[in-house]
Amino acid sequence: MREVLRGVKVVEVAQWWLAPSAATLLAEWGADVVKIEHPLHGDPLRGLTTSGILPGEFGINFMFEQANHNKRSFGVDLAQPEGRELLDGLIREADVFVTSFLPQVRKRLRLDVDDVRATNPGIIYARAHGAGDRGAERERGGYDSALFWARGGIAHHLTPPGATAPVGPRPSFGDGISGLSLAGAIAAALFGRERNGEPSVIDVSLLGTAAWVMGPDIGAAALTGDGLPPLRRQEAVNPLSSCFQTADGRWIWFAMLQANRYWPEFCACLDRPDLAEDSRFITASDRAANVGACMAELDEVFASRPLHEWRARLDGLTGVWAVVQSASELLDDPQIVANGYLPEVDYGSARHRLVAGPAQFDEQPPSLSPAPAAGEHTDEILAALGADWDRVVHLKIKGVVN
Numbered sequence: 001m002r003e004v005l006r007g008v009k010v011v012e013v014a015q016w017w018l019a020p021s022a023a024t025l026l027a028e029w030g031a032d033v034v035k036i037e038h039p040l041h042g043d044p045l046r047g048l049t050t051s052g053i054l055p056g057e058f059g060i061n062f063m064f065e066q067a068n069h070n071k072r073s074f075g076v077d078l079a080q081p082e083g084r085e086l087l088d089g090l091i092r093e094a095d096v097f098v099t100s101f102l103p104q105v106r107k108r109l110r111l112d113v114d115d116v117r118a119t120n121p122g123i124i125y126a127r128a129h130g131a132g133d134r135g136a137e138r139e140r141g142g143y144d145s146a147l148f149w150a151r152g153g154i155a156h157h158l159t160p161p162g163a164t165a166p167v168g169p170r171p172s173f174g175d176g177i178s179g180l181s182l183a184g185a186i187a188a189a190l191f192g193r194e195r196n197g198e199p200s201v202i203d204v205s206l207l208g209t210a211a212w213v214m215g216p217d218i219g220a221a222a223l224t225g226d227g228l229p230p231l232r233r234q235e236a237v238n239p240l241s242s243c244f245q246t247a248d249g250r251w252i253w254f255a256m257l258q259a260n261r262y263w264p265e266f267c268a269c270l271d272r273p274d275l276a277e278d279s280r281f282i283t284a285s286d287r288a289a290n291v292g293a294c295m296a297e298l299d300e301v302f303a304s305r306p307l308h309e310w311r312a313r314l315d316g317l318t319g320v321w322a323v324v325q326s327a328s329e330l331l332d333d334p335q336i337v338a339n340g341y342l343p344e345v346d347y348g349s350a351r352h353r354l355v356a357g358p359a360q361f362d363e364q365p366p367s368l369s370p371a372p373a374a375g376e377h378t379d380e381i382l383a384a385l386g387a388d389w390d391r392v393v394h395l396k397i398k399g400v401v402n
Contacts, residue, residue, distance in 0.1 A: 002361050005190075017175035022182035033070070037374050104139060124190065128178065130205060177209055240263065244303075248307055281297075382401065
């Protein structure tokens with residue numbers, strides 16, 4: 001893949017997933033990303049236990065690798081004056097500064113916009129937040145399960161009525177979506193600076209991203225007060241925008257929004273052309289008026305065959321459909337493989353697949369390299385900053401760098 005951001009330098013002073021994942025996308029697109037980590041403990045994501053899986057339990061820290069591949073790591077203590085001076089050396093040559101630190105921490109470490117632009121007036125400054133940079137809660141932190149999933153309305157609208165607890169999110173669900181938004185905004189700001197000469201300050205929050213994702217529900221709520229009502233599967237107005245269970249317990253999801261266009265062909269694939277001629281189901285209005293009966297007929301049909309038979313029967317169907325799959329099945333999904341969405345990364349003694357960013361340039365998937373060890377590139381970066389060996393030793397003895 002052509003590295004469209006080749007030559008762009010990014011300094012990342014961030015932790016966990018949102019902002020680091022945005023910087024990783026920039027790195028996939030060709031930017032040189034230097035991740036700043038504390039010389040003793042690094043990014044806390046390195047030590048996170050996810051769903052009971054310990055970091056590195058299977059020979060790879062998959063959470064950290066997914067959010068931090070293709071970067072370099074500089075282990076430096078920004079609380080020490082000499083460490084802050086080293087950061088200024090990187091900022092001076094950088095195009096983009098990315099941070100997720102809270103306002104009080106940015107102020108203490110002199111990482112606010114004015115501090116960074118005092119060193120480099122033309123730098124693009126990007127901030128990740130929990131609930132935004134304005135308002136009474138700008139000083140509060142946030143994680144995606146709370147600010148995106150819970151407060152953003154997603155948990156409420158995905159939890160079935162009568163459930164004993166809200167439906168929970170998958171790991172870093174809101175972080176990943178917000179990271180995509182932040183990376184895209186940074187790319188737009190780079191283009192804007194090239195065109196008009198003015199660098200931008202960018203803000204992306206988990207709560208703002210949740211509102212965007214929930215746009216249809218929120219828009220409806222602004223009109224009706226109650227928003228879009230939850231519908232049980234059996235009450236779907238259009239049975240061709242629903243799912244059906246096969247004889248072996250699998251589910252097939254259909255998304256045929258122009259129902260009248262697809263109904264006769266759909267019934268033929270099911271070997272039930274009689275349903276297309278049934279007076280209760282001929283038009284979309286007929287099916288909506290008799291949705292219970294229609295869903296019952298279709299449930300019985302799909303329950304009569306296992307998934308592999310339905311795959312063969314539905315192959316070539318004009319309308320859109322998909323099997324409900326697990327993460328394990330995605331590993332071997334033919335379209336995932338054909339498009340290079342899960343490239344193998346060489347770790348020397350082993351190879352492991354990571355998920356590449358969804359954007360591809362010039363019809364090629366990006367090339368992925370392993371995430372760095374904490375401070376792995378410290379000596380290399382110090383040399384580029386002009387530090388001789390005596391100064392490197394001095395900085396290491398003082399604990400400024402690792």
